[in-house]
Amino acid sequence: MPLPQTEIPGRLQTQLAERGIRMTGPRRAILSVIETATRHLDASQILRKARTVDASVDRSTVYRTLDLLKRQGLIDELDLMHLNGEGHYYERKLGRDHIHMACLRCGKITEFVSRTFESLKKQLERDCHFHILVARLEVGGYCSACRR
Amino acid sequence: MPLPQTEIPGRLQTQLAERGIRMTGPRRAILSVIETATRHLDASQILRKARTVDASVDRSTVYRTLDLLKRQGLIDELDLMHLNGEGHYYERKLGRDHIHMACLRCGKITEFVSRTFESLKKQLERDCHFHILVARLEVGGYCSACRR
DNA sequence: CGCTTTTTGCGACTCAGTCGCAAGAAGAAG
DNA sequence: CTTCTTCTTGCGACTGAGTCGCAAAAAGCG
Secondary structure (H helix, E strand, O other): OOOOOOOOHHHHHHHHOOOOOOOHHHHHHHHHHHHHHHOOOEEHHOOOOOOOOOOOOOOHHHHHHHHHHOOOOOOOEEEEHOOOOOEEEEEEEOOOEEEEEEOOOOOEEEEEOHHHHHHHHHHHHHOOEEEEEEEEEEEEEEOOHHHO | OOOOOOOOOOHHHHHHHHOOOOOOOHHHHHHHHHHHHHOOOEEHHHHHHHHHHOOOOOOOHHHHHHHHHOOOEEEEEEOOOOOOOOOOOEEEEOOOOOOEEHHHHHHHEEOOHHHHHHHHHHHHHHOOOOOOOOOOOOEEOOOOOOOO
């Protein structure tokens, strides 16, 4: 399941610049990794890939940059039902939220955009007087190929 | 926000017995902690409370018992938007799934049962041919008291 | 260029969770 | 109630994710 690649590469960098955030070599490397990812990456995979661009990038810089992007609301943090250990996965936040379905047998991640999900969030905001900043719906089970 | 306490205490123990799972002192202690919890507990809090019942309970026994209960579908594992560190919280699984809303300012957790959530899950199963075993919807934002 | 502020790499650290193992307890069968 | 097998436990060592304080380095403004 490829990630939606509807935005121009380099866009993350522009978005940070617009917010007056300083641009550096390590940041550029990390941002480009996130922007060109074709699957969900965790922090150590981002580190490894970023190092192919700038070999001096440090683990803590990756974590600090991920925190920055989270605070800026530019990426989402996922668990993907802890299919592989306890870590987190990251993906660019683009327009509409989507649901992540993780197959507990084959590990495939399926993404799904749903109008019902959008109205559910609206209902929550209305009925609970809650101002939503992030909403994460993750589902675990068996995908069409794995359910017998 | 109290958890729904609609089941008889001791029920978890019965459910494990019905499945032919061996009952032991440490397990009884851990189960009773989970059953009588009035808020969401993480593994180390469960350990501390279980030790007031049976002082010899070990950390790894808590993790092993939580794994067992997860595999049996008797508890749900939550992140609560990582309000306090990276750990997980646990709660009994009772009938209907509910949504967890975490206030990022005051830390309050609000639970919400929604018919829309139920139809969203049905829609997912139908449209994606996916067999859902667990569904976790967590929301982060500001609660009614904290949104200024 | 020079100065202030932010970011970085480093190394040490914390904390959640895991694992192998030998000893101990559960429970079925006699 | 004893025996036997199987499962569970405590322990201790370990892994891996993520954090932190610090001094050095880079950003970007005038």
